[in-house]
Amino acid sequence: MYTAGTMILYGRTGVCRVEGVTERTLPGEKAAVPYYLMRPLYQSGTIGAPVEKVEDGTIFSRPLMDKSQAQAFIEALPTVPAEPYHNQNLNQLKDHYRQQLQSFSCLDMARLLRSIYAKKQEAEGQNRKLGSVDQRFLEETEALLYGELAVALEIGRDEVRSYIADTLAGQ
Numbered sequence: 315m316y317t318a319g320t321m322i323l324y325g326r327t328g329v330c331r332v333e334g335v336t337e338r339t340l341p342g343e344k345a346a347v348p349y350y351l352m353r354p355l356y357q358s359g360t361i362g363a364p365v366e367k368v369e370d371g372t373i374f375s376r377p378l379m380d381k382s383q384a385q386a387f388i389e390a391l392p393t394v395p396a397e398p399y400h401n402q403n404l405n406q407l408k409d410h411y412r413q414q415l416q417s418f419s420c421l422d423m424a425r426l427l428r429s430i431y432a433k434k435q436e437a438e439g440q441n442r443k444l445g446s447v448d449q450r451f452l453e454e455t456e457a458l459l460y461g462e463l464a465v466a467l468e469i470g471r472d473e474v475r476s477y478i479a480d481t482l483a484g485q
Contacts (some may be wrong), residue, residue, distance in 0.1 A: 315369065316350060321465055324363070325374045326454065329355040329461040337342055337367060356471065374418055384466035387420055388478055394421065396428035398436060404447055406434040411451040415458075423468060427452070 316322060316332045324330040330352035337346035346366040360408040367373045379387065399406045414426040430452045434444045440458070469477060 316375075317425060318476070320428070321350070321355075322375045323458070323462055324352060324354075324361065325439070326415070326458070327354050327357065327361065327380065327460050328450065329378065329465055330361065333354060333360070335439075336362075338362065355465065356457065363376050378462050379420065379466050381466050384463050391424060391428075391478065394424045394428050396432040397425070398429050399434035400433070403438050404436075408451075411447070415451070415455065418458070420459060420462065423455050424456050427459065428457070 316333075318332055318334040320332045322330055322332060333353055333485055335348050338349045339346045347364045350365055350368055351362065352361045353359075355360065361372050363375075368375050399407070399410050401410065410441070411426065414422055414446040430444075430448055433448055437444050456475075457471075460471050463478075464471040467474070467477065469472045
């Protein structure tokens with residue numbers, strides 16, 4: 315069970331701070347149910363999620379990596395393969411990207427980012443723009459991964475891209 319102050323990755327919302335646990339009675343229910351109250355770090359508002367569904371994995375969440383894990387992760391980035399995925403069927407393209415994001419693992423997110431970056435370079439080499447589906451998943455994946463790295467490294471989310479580039483250039 316998460317405690318107040320814990321920073322977690324909460325599904326596609328991204329980094330959230332657990333504010334505490336409260337009890338809520340849902341419409342049609344008689345008994346109160348414990349809920350996590352969370353505040354997204356990079357969005358406004360508050361999120362409530364049933365503790366039971368978070369704990370049993372029905373609703374995805376996980377603790378963030380710490381600073382040493384983040385640094386080791388960044389050092390390993392050059393070894394992550396880039397495998398651009400091409401599909402003219404936009405629904406299949408979306409499904410492919412959703413499946414890649416489904417685990418919310420940093421490694422899978424890095425693989426997805428590197429693959430979309432490679433696809434973007436291919437497009438730019440042909441004087442084309444990256445497709446809107448690719449762009450949307452690129453931005454979502456960057457927000458998730460860069461948000462987690464920013465918290466772990468204690469830097470701003472905007473600084474993560476240059477931090478990663480500097481680290482890769484230094485190797």
